[in-house]
Amino acid sequence: MKKDFWSKSRVVVFGGGNWGTVLANLATRNCAEVLVIVRTEEQARSVNSTKTNSEYLPDFKLSDKIKAVSTFDKAFEAGPAQAVIWAIPSKPTREQAKLMAKYFTGEEILIHATKGVEAGTLKRMSTVLKEEIPCPRIGVLSGPNLAHEVARGDPAGTIIASRFEEVIQSGRAIFTSPTFKVFGSSDMIGVEWCGVLKNVLAIAAGCVDSLGLGWNARATLLTGGLAEMVRFGTVLGAETQTFLGLAGLGDMLATCSSPLSRNYRVGQGIGQGKTLAEVVDSLGSVAEGVYTAESVWQYAQTRDINMPITRGVYALTHGQLSPAEFVKQTLAAY
């Protein structure tokens, strides 16, 4: 690859949520042009005029190089991008990928930062993207990356996993900054599942924390949860090592301790005796972990994988268990 390839490149970030915005801003350091696709024309105008994302990251000043657009046509009107960063939730991913397919030339690097799986099929996001978009070089970015902290410039690391060395190198070239370090992995299955499974655990952690059970209970829960993640992941072809790295243990520690995480807050809410519907009302959106717990638990049953915590979270979110019973069943069982 030529040395100045990325510094002359155009990058399209799909998704103007907090993580998408932060990734776009990171990319401006290393790339010539960064386009963010946001939902509405007003949002695009607001981002372009104020250089902030007032909806998600109001206090964070964006780089002048960022340009927000609201349609695919506009994003690709100046020609194909060298890289596309996929940062929208898992639910609309397939549908949006279908629409975006025709804008791809096949030369792009496609990196997604979506921590979720397709409901029902349990397909990983990279599989969904591969099925819909004629672009073979796909990678995933995942790690302990709470968007606000990365935006503030606190030191953080992340993992980009792909079967293609080229994707990892490109991801490194696009996102690396003095405070943001990018590591590589070839275990895409593992990294994607880490990002998915830890959401379930965050719900459990939120619940246990809100009951005021102390560090021992918390540590027991997280350790058991990690073991569950490994059991499940290896059945699906992931490598155990991955779960002990940044994307696994790293992400889990951050998500399960931070009140910034939506999943954690769902757990907290339920721990305080609210129903799922009430918590969701107050949060404004459902956390991925709720769907994940259901699909993962169904799948684990068919494969006979021992996952007491996931089963507990599934029952908890469906009102079949009270928080106290949940603790009794999951923690006392160890």
Place this chain on the structure above:
Amino acid sequence: MSNLETLKFRSDPGVLFSQHAMAPGAISNFEAIRSKVVDSVVERTMNDFSPAQYEMLLGESLFSERRRIYKQKNATLEYLFIRKRIKADEKLWKKVQQGLLKSVVESDRKKLMRDAVTHYADEIGGHFSPKVYNFTTRTLPLAFNWLLNAASLKRIAPWKQVEMLDTRLRVYGEIEHLQRLSQKGTILLVPTHQSNIDSVLIGYIIHLMQLPPFAYGAGLNLFTNPVISYFMSNLGAYTVDRQKNSPLYKSVLKNYSTEILKRGVHSIFFPAGGRVRSGAIETHVKLGLLGTALQAQIENYQENKPNPNVYIVPMTTGYHFVLEASSLIDEYLEQSGKHKFMATDGDEPLILWKFLKFFWKLFSQDSSVQVRIGRPLDVFGNFVDENGRSIGPNGTTIDPKSWLTSGGELKADTQRDQQYIVGLGKKIGERYHRENIVLTSHLCAYSYFRMLRKTYRELDLYRFLRLSLSQRTVLFSDFLAEAVSCYKLVRHAANRGELFLSEELRVLKLEDWIQDGLRQLGMFHESKVMRKQDQTLYTEDMNLLYYYRNRLTGYGFDPLGRDENKLLGEFDEKGFLV
């Protein structure tokens, strides 16, 4: 039964059984370019390695070659046939040995290396003689038709020949598509491999499809018989010696394949590397040779050749009986299915009478071989349309050049290309399953095995295969019931596009296809694979039953999810939870 005799299913009309001339192709003047091919193979191989590696490579090759020569010299019968080859090998490696013993100043390593590489390249390099080809393609049908009718003595006279070859050798699938693509690029045909008969049969089918002759890698074991060897080596076959496993040899072999693909010579590989031992459809294919297709295409792009693309065409062959089934399945059970890359397998020499016996049986017993030409793929495993364009998801077309461009440059990239080939290999495995034609005999074996397996659920496979005669005897009526439910399974799978049913299965009534299946199943073997007696059904050979039944594994039909250490649908590209 009346049904069976009057209904004659025939091949796709795109397959021309009447006499026709050889279609011209890049291989027609192969003799003229052969020396050039060999030269560039040598150059390529020399460039694959740095001078610093020569010493090590030569040493390694010398070691493995001397072992091989020693082993082959002691295999008396085989040695008789390949004496000439071995003598030449010995001479070369002696020279290498003497050279390596001297210092670098006294003997040039590069020259030794070149000698060894040239020796390999020359051995691998095939020949093609249009004369032999024309002779063969004219005589074979006559012989076949005669054989076909000789089975019934009444019809032996030429004017009474009513049976035609096209009812026995039935070819279906994307024939026209393949014919068109062969004009637009280089075809790499990748058939499933069950029997030594495959190479001969496929070569003939290619002629029937009016395609130019294909080059193919044939195991050295096929060259041991002088008669077959004569035909093989003049019909475009190049030699693959599985006993040679030095990195140097593999590199020469790959370069030969790349070189002929680049020159537009259509080729055949058996991507599984050898005959499949278990009887199942191949899921894992070897990637080494497959990678040469991608390599050739990249180089063609770089050199701006007119028809740069290589198209991969999967093909499946369905046999009611496989000559070598018995030894294959024994080997499989012994090794539990593992065989290493180009492992030195016990490929038995292809004996002429066996070969004739196969065709005799095929014709005399009213049996058939069914072949399906699969949907063509590009080098990444994408489907290709009639004009040779790669089709992407959601109605997009793919420019393969863009997939091969990294950082703005079109070039080879070892790690990237390896991943593409992994993807292609997976896709071929998946296509094999989908293009598979289920024969009546397969379904009979599958149903019977399944019902037994349900009864003896708790036994592991090896104990299960040793059931006593009384244990494995079942009521015929029970078998019928099981066959009905298995038929539903495959019927639904066929509707979902996961496999194809043979015409017999699609058209005939239950009793008729079962009768057909029982009669045809492994009819060549000494022990009957399934025998109906009065109202009972039993097998004389559990291993053979297992072999034929395995053809329908890999579809998630099994009642035991954990069968063969594999969870149901594990790592299944078709999706989870099926």
